[in-house]
Amino acid sequence: MIGKGHAIASTGASIDYGWNQEKEAEVVFKEYLAGETPQEITEEFKIIQSQNERCTQNTLSFILSPTVKDGQKMSKTQLKEITSRFLKEMELKNRQAIAFVHRDKAHTHVHVYVNRIGFDGKAYNDSFIGKRSQIAADNVAKEMGLTRVKDVQQEKLKELNWQRQAIRHINNRVLETRPKSLDEYINKMKSCNIQVIPSINKSNQLQGFRFEYKGANLKGSEVHRSMTGGKLIAEISQNAKGIGMKEISTGLKLMNKTVQLSTNMASKIAKDLIKKVIKRGLDTGMGY
Known part of the structure; x- marks a missing residue:
């Protein structure tokens, strides 16, 4: 109900x-x-x-x-x-x-x-x-x-399980090409027949992304927990020096306009970035 x-x-x-x-x-x-x-x-x-x-x-x-x-x-x-x-x-x-x-x-x-x-x-x-x-x-x-x-x-997610798996698989392949911006990521997904739709509220704040594929329209979190807006932005930010903590706090470029991030999303992205930096340091021998 x-x-x-x-x-x-x-x-x-x-x-x-x-x-x-x-x-x-x-x-x-x-x-x-x-x-x-x-x-x-x-x-x-x-x-x-x-x-x-x-x-x-x-x-x-x-x-x-x-x-x-x-x-x-x-x-x-x-x-x-x-x-x-x-x-x-x-x-x-x-x-x-x-x-x-x-x-x-x-x-x-x-x-x-x-x-x-x-x-x-x-x-x-x-x-x-x-x-x-x-x-x-x-x-x-x-x-x-x-x-x-x-x-x-x-029940809906069970019915759309094959679309969810396909979207996640294509998403992983696209991320492996290391897109350097959200626009590049969206365009590469589009070339694979997946429409990525930014969810932007009336305050011009990016809430996340929806994914359209073969009749399914799903939030990133409904596809997989690794595909929330915050996690995708944190992942893409590692590929380009142009996206970092400053841009997260002041706004991101998306489809020829600047969008803001909610405090909650910005905080999650910052935490993910810090984790990735620490992991990268450990992987290269900086940690003990």
């Missing part, structure tokens, strides 16, 4: 969407609410939210998505139980909340809306709410014997 969550300002429009009868919507959970229409529910939210005018994104929106197989056999009672346990995991009990199941598609999913403002007028801390939602949903799936995200991922 997958869980997604974020804070929103469009309370009325979101609850109206959840109630959409064209999506075969049905209320599966309702707490501290008396209203029978989206408009009435929204007004009840607003009464509590009026205690805290500083918080503008004052509603929490979540989507709980069991796997297609699990969702097809789940009853209204089970969906209510999932929602209740999820809110407990998120420490959101004793708040106004409503949840709707949508069954208009093969993938059954639940939309949950919770008043971010409590009855005491305090706003719920939404820091890292997306990640916390994923963890909470996974805990609920484990408790209820549902298929977990990691189970789906492991």
Whole structure:
């Protein structure tokens, strides 16, 4: 089961969407609410939210998505139980909340809306709410014997095992040619029919690489632990004096632009570089 969550300002429009009868919507959970229409529910939210005018994104929106197989056999009672346990995991009990199941598609999913403002007028801390939602949903799936995200991922990796082995084999061959830059590495992989796609976030930070080959699209870590962004950059940096500690801290050249590295990735690359330097010294007789 997958869980997604974020804070929103469009309370009325979101609850109206959840109630959409064209999506075969049905209320599966309702707490501290008396209203029978989206408009009435929204007004009840607003009464509590009026205690805290500083918080503008004052509603929490979540989507709980069991796997297609699990969702097809789940009853209204089970969906209510999932929602209740999820809110407990998120420490959101004793708040106004409503949840709707949508069954208009093969993938059954639940939309949950919770008043971010409590009855005491305090706003719920939404820091890292997306990640916390994923963890909470996974805990609920484990408790209820549902298929977990990691189970789906492991099954997917098994199905793509031959592509993973091929990508890793070609990657090793390309690294043996000692490419002196990321661009050279990417171009050599492309000549072997593997598309290397840099993952760059909105802050222009390089997060890692994805690899496309024969219908598979995988993160480097999904191919093999030696193919994470940090390890690949550390490996390539050994082939050229132009990439070193300074470039790691100030930015790397990639496809005619400079990208930054996250603090976490830069730290991992630095550790790998230090290990390689020490190993190289031992291999050449500098160590005892």
